[in-house]
Amino acid sequence: xxxxxxxxxxxxxxxxxxxxxxxxxxxxxxxxxxxxxxxxxxxxxxxxxxxxxxxxxxxxxxxxxxxxxxxxxxxxxxxxxxxxxxxxxxxxxxxxxxxxxxxxxxxxxxxxxxxxxxxxxxxxxxxxxxxxxxxxxxxxxxxxxxxxxxxxxxxxxxxxxxxxxxxxxxxxxxxxxxxxxxxxxxxxxxxxxxxxxxxxxxxxxxxxxxxxxxxxxxxxxxxxxxxxxxxxxxxxxxxxxxxxxxxxxxxxxxxxxxxxxxxxxxxxxxxxxxxxxxxxxxxxxxxxxxxxxxxxxxxxxxxxxxxxxxxxxxxxxxxxxxxxxxxxxxxxxxxxxxxxxxxxxxxxxxxxxxxxxxxxxxxxxxxxxxxxxxxxxxxxxxxxxxxxxxxxxxxxxxxxxxxxxxxxxxxxxxxxxxxxxxxxxxxxxxxxxxxxxxxxxxxxxxxxxxxxxxxxxxxxxxxxxxxxxxxxxxxxxxxxxxxxxxxx
Amino acid sequence: xxxxxxxxxxxxxxxxxxxxxxxxxxxxxxxxxxxxxxxxxxxxxxxxxxxxxxxxxxxxxxxxxxxxxxxxxxxxxxxxxxxxxxxxxxxxxxxxxxxxxxxxxxxxxxxxxxxxxxxxxxxxxxxxxxxxxxxxxxxxxxxxxxxxxxxxxxxxxxxxxxxxxxxxxxxxxxxxxxxxxxxxxxxxxxxxxxxxxxxxxxxxxxxxxxxxxxxxxxxxxxxxxxxxxxxxxxxxxxxxxxxxxxxxxxxxxxxxxxxxxxxxxxxxxxxxxxxxxxxxxxxxxxxxxxxxxxxxxxxxxxxxxxxxxxxxxxxxxxxxxxxxxxxxxxxxxxxxxxxxxxxxxxxxxxxxxxxxxxxxxxxxxxxxxxxxxxxxxxxxxxxxxxxxxxxxxxxxxxxxxxxxxxxxxxxxxxxxxxxxxxxxxxxxxxxxxxxxxxxxxxxxxxxxxxxxxxxxxxxxxxxxxxxxxxxxxxxxxxxxxxxxxxxxxxxx
Numbered sequence: 001x002x003x004x005x006x007x008x009x010x011x012x013x014x015x016x017x018x019x020x021x022x023x024x025x026x027x028x029x030x031x032x033x034x035x036x037x038x039x040x041x042x043x044x045x046x047x048x049x050x051x052x053x054x055x056x057x058x059x060x061x062x063x064x065x066x067x068x069x070x071x072x073x074x075x076x077x078x079x080x081x082x083x084x085x086x087x088x089x090x091x092x093x094x095x096x097x098x099x100x101x102x103x104x105x106x107x108x109x110x111x112x113x114x115x116x117x118x119x120x121x122x123x124x125x126x127x128x129x130x131x132x133x134x135x136x137x138x139x140x141x142x143x144x145x146x147x148x149x150x151x152x153x154x155x156x157x158x159x160x161x162x163x164x165x166x167x168x169x170x171x172x173x174x175x176x177x178x179x180x181x182x183x184x185x186x187x188x189x190x191x192x193x194x195x196x197x198x199x200x201x202x203x204x205x206x207x208x209x210x211x212x213x214x215x216x217x218x219x220x221x222x223x224x225x226x227x228x229x230x231x232x233x234x235x236x237x238x239x240x241x242x243x244x245x246x247x248x249x250x251x252x253x254x255x256x257x258x259x260x261x262x263x264x265x266x267x268x269x270x271x272x273x274x275x276x277x278x279x280x281x282x283x284x285x286x287x288x289x290x291x292x293x294x295x296x297x298x299x300x301x302x303x304x305x306x307x308x309x310x311x312x313x314x315x316x317x318x319x320x321x322x323x324x325x326x327x328x329x330x331x332x333x334x335x336x337x338x339x340x341x342x343x344x345x346x347x348x349x350x351x352x353x354x355x356x357x358x359x360x361x362x363x364x365x366x367x368x369x370x371x372x373x374x375x376x377x378x379x380x381x382x383x384x385x386x387x388x389x390x391x392x393x394x395x396x397x398x399x400x401x402x403x404x405x406x407x408x409x410x411x412x413x414x415x416x417x418x419x420x421x422x423x424x425x426x427x428x429x430x431x432x433x434x435x436x437x438x439x440x441x442x443x444x445x446x447x448x449x450x451x452x453x454x455x456x457x458x459x460x461x462x463x464x465x466x467x468x469x470x471x472x473x474x475x476x477x478x479x480x481x482x483x484x485x486x487x488x
Numbered sequence: 489x490x491x492x493x494x495x496x497x498x499x500x501x502x503x504x505x506x507x508x509x510x511x512x513x514x515x516x517x518x519x520x521x522x523x524x525x526x527x528x529x530x531x532x533x534x535x536x537x538x539x540x541x542x543x544x545x546x547x548x549x550x551x552x553x554x555x556x557x558x559x560x561x562x563x564x565x566x567x568x569x570x571x572x573x574x575x576x577x578x579x580x581x582x583x584x585x586x587x588x589x590x591x592x593x594x595x596x597x598x599x600x601x602x603x604x605x606x607x608x609x610x611x612x613x614x615x616x617x618x619x620x621x622x623x624x625x626x627x628x629x630x631x632x633x634x635x636x637x638x639x640x641x642x643x644x645x646x647x648x649x650x651x652x653x654x655x656x657x658x659x660x661x662x663x664x665x666x667x668x669x670x671x672x673x674x675x676x677x678x679x680x681x682x683x684x685x686x687x688x689x690x691x692x693x694x695x696x697x698x699x700x701x702x703x704x705x706x707x708x709x710x711x712x713x714x715x716x717x718x719x720x721x722x723x724x725x726x727x728x729x730x731x732x733x734x735x736x737x738x739x740x741x742x743x744x745x746x747x748x749x750x751x752x753x754x755x756x757x758x759x760x761x762x763x764x765x766x767x768x769x770x771x772x773x774x775x776x777x778x779x780x781x782x783x784x785x786x787x788x789x790x791x792x793x794x795x796x797x798x799x800x801x802x803x804x805x806x807x808x809x810x811x812x813x814x815x816x817x818x819x820x821x822x823x824x825x826x827x828x829x830x831x832x833x834x835x836x837x838x839x840x841x842x843x844x845x846x847x848x849x850x851x852x853x854x855x856x857x858x859x860x861x862x863x864x865x866x867x868x869x870x871x872x873x874x875x876x877x878x879x880x881x882x883x884x885x886x887x888x889x890x891x892x893x894x895x896x897x898x899x900x901x902x903x904x905x906x907x908x909x910x911x912x913x914x915x916x917x918x919x920x921x922x923x924x925x926x927x928x929x930x931x932x933x934x935x936x937x938x939x940x941x942x943x944x945x946x947x948x949x950x951x952x953x954x955x956x957x958x959x960x961x962x963x964x965x966x967x968x969x970x971x972x973x974x975x976x977x978x979x980x
Contacts, residue, residue, distance in 0.1 A: 081552075082551060082552050088551070090551070095551070098551070100550070100551070100552075101545075102545060102550070104552060201552070201554060202552065202553070202554050203552040203553075204552050205551045205552050206551075206552060206782075208781070209781035209782050210781035236556065237554060237556060238554050238556075239554065239555065239556050239557065239782060239783050239784055240781075240782065240783075240784065316778060317778075317781055319586075319776075320584050320586050320595065320596055320776070320778070322595075323586060323588065323594065323595020323596060324549040324550075324551070324593060324594050324595050326588060326595060328590055328593070328648075329548060329549065329550075329593060330550070339590065339646075340588075343588055363776065366586070366776035366777075366778055367774055367776060368774045368776075371776075371777075371778070375778060
């Protein structure tokens with residue numbers, strides 16, 4: 001039965017439809033794999049018993065002909081999504097043993113479609129990080145290994161590692177500046193951040209509201225389409241949710257890209273980028289050409305301002321979003337001399353250094369006298385970046401870029417150098433700032449045998465084209481490598 | 489910034505040791521939107537419910553919760569803006585005002601900082617004992633109320649009630665156009681009348697559904713503006729007047745002693761009738777306002793505004809004009825009777841189909857006097873509009889005289905029944921039988937022969953006999969009939 005964990009989501013769903021195996025069997029195989037993989041530290045909380053119960057209920061639904069689109073699939077949920085009655089930590093100590101009395105809209109959709117939840121996946125604290133090292137529940141270890149242990153990327157490191165290690169068929173994730181796509185690139189998995197507003201943010205612990213967007217990490221492009229189709233949809237409880245229908249994304253994955261105009265932004269060539277990444281990018285261009293796409297050089301002149309703007313807007317919103325963690329109503333509380341002292345002690349004990357750093361940056365850039373120079377300026381940059389993309393769409397339909405400027409790095413190597421760490425997001429933040437869909441597809445291994453991804457960025461609400469281009473890329477790259485199961 | 493062009497009437501100048509001073513007043517009135525649910529959550533807003541029984545996950549600031557605009561509250565704000573003759577901003581935006589406090593679970597209040605839903609407007613006020621004054625409205629914006637901290641249930645703990653947290657408020661900011669405590673209280677009274685007529689706020693100051701932050705400064709009449717202090721959360725018209733009086737005097741004393749005013753926020757203590765410092769400008773929070781990324785900007789259609797405008801109810805000023813033209817009562821009376829919707833509705837019932845001037849006199853005199861004495865609101869009056877009308881009908885058809893009517897009214901006010909019941913029971917019906925009156929007149933003439941002669945020469949003395957007859961009849965004789973018969977008998 002251990003073979004069941006090697007299946008893609010698509011194949012597993014088909015196997016259950018055909019009656020080759022049950023959800024209980026499939027779930028048990030994944031529970032066993034999860035238990036073997038505890039060294040990866042992918043989970044904050046496991047819910048194996050509930051998962052097996054859900055699998056049993058799922059098999060009964062299927063027997064009655066009531067199977068949903070994710071019926072019986074054992075999946076993982078990033079621990080940023082509130083799950084009713086199941087501890088939700090956001091990777092932070094400040095939430096303590098918080099068990100939400102409510103379920104996020106995204107996971108509600110997935111449960112309605114038959115998801116079996118294996119547990120809550122580890123992440124950088126409040127999704128702030130690019131290596132999973134800021135989690136207060138210990139860092140996740142990348143299933144891909146060199147001579148030393150590597151980071152899985154972040155913030156959705158647990159989601160990416162779990163999918164790469166075949167312990168979850170797929171997982172939910174969130175992306176504020178690259179937190180789906182960068183870990184997908186680091187682990188040889190597929191991760192898509194849809195258009196801002198596709199997935200409801202209701203019940204997802206907020207980091208930066210105008211940038212946060214949920215999406216899946218999956219084994220294949222088509223798996224990611226199946227998952228996103230369940231996750232996405234209009235939600236009146238989120239004022240920024242878009243009242244638009246999902247496309248036929250699963251079908252789009254196999255659509256021809258003949259005649260599609262793929263833009264290559266010249267500004268995405270950065271100093272110090274490993275030559276292997278440039279080589280892979282060139283290779284990607286060839287693959288797209290071979291698939292019948294037309295390659296168009298484009299310019300996104302404000303790209304160099306994207307990262308600084310992101311590191312103003314995101315901390316600004318975070319400093320306000322995280323104000324509610326004050327020890328008064330739920331979570332950790334450290335009593336002090338008076339109210340202010342209690343606030344200070346609670347937040348000093350509950351938040352880790354990276355979260356504290358971003359709260360301080362955010363508080364600073366919103367302060368009287370600095371607001372115009374930082375926050376307002378950053379918002380202007382954001383408008384310019386969105387305009388850059390609009391200009392690009394006049395000559396192309398989607399963009400092809402590297403996902404990250406590097407392959408996964410060793411645990412501990414960048415943790416004390418926030419600026420270097422922030423550079424990880426350089427190719428991914430632009431899509432968040434402009435609200436555009438972006439997907440990372442595993443494309444090759446570098447000289448050290450570590451995965452590298454390529455990114456497709458599309459027009460707002462044009463996930464169909466993004467999936468088509470990603471499907472073509474996946475087919476051409478034929479990335480079949482898997483990490484050695486050193487953790488077993 | 490603000491300029492204050494109008495100079496106060498001299499009667500409103502405040503005397504100091506070094507000369508006269510003028511008081512400059514601006515108000516920020518918080519009016520709770522009359523709405524069954526909160527501004528950004530579906531929770532109910534019922535006053536006086538069990539603590540923390542009207543709190544949604546959004547109000548409690550739970551992780552991942554998001555605000556959703558209550559469209560009814562937007563409509564109410566627009567309606568109020570139109571009632572203030574103000575510009576409706578089709579584009580407005582919600583901002584976060586960040587600060588930490590136990591009764592603010594999100595750690596920020598959602599308000600409108602840069603782009604309020606309503607812009608400039610103006611209303612006319614009629615301060616007691618003064619000329620009508622135009623007061624400019626600077627803006628009206630929507631914001632969330634905070635919860636309530638209760639410090640006196642325990643010696644060392646604070647309890648928090650979040651029922652009010654998230655309730656929609658309209659903050660109505662005036663220009664610094666008021667020059668006396670009377671003008672300030674007339675302004676608030678006028679606002680109250682407008683929002684009550686519109687049904688956008690119940691104007692209940694006792695429940696805190698309407699409260700004012702009062703900005704006060706002093707200057708030499710017509711001179712340079714002084715430094716202002718803001719007195720927070722004053723919750724009655726009387727306290728507003730007292731707080732302004734006290735604060736102006738405090739400023740004058742400090743300046744005349746050679747001191748300077750510190751810009752600060754102060755609290756009014758109604759028990760001691762004084763204000764005291766709450767926080768200085770240096771201690772003021774940096775609220776780090778920024779647009780709330782959880783909410784889209786509010787974009788209204790002109791047609792939406794037009795539809796509200798087309799269906800606006802009659803406002804106090806319009807009603808006043810109508811009362812003057814329709815009922816023929818003096819403008820002053822019409823003003824008094826239309827400040828409040830309940831009063832105007834009451835009057836309209838009493839006056840319709842009757843002598844409107846007598847109706848106005850009865851309301852403003854006997855009824856208001858009795859209510860005031862008993863400390864009862866008109867809405868709880870023991871004499872309904874219909875009942876008062878019934879009394880006036882008996883005056884109108886000469887069943888009773890105006891004087892007897894006052895006795896009847898007192899009994900009605902004490903719960904003695906309708907006018908007809910009381911008149912019947914107490915035998916107060918006016919004597920109109922000419923035979924009976926004639927007998928009484930004759931009796932009076934016979935008893936006072938000397939006066940008869942004098943009255944024949946000087947008809948002004950007729951009143952003496954009218955008095956005698958009224959006295960003899962216990963007030964029930966019809967004074968008109970008495971007069972007529974007297975004149976006939978005396979040959980006048």
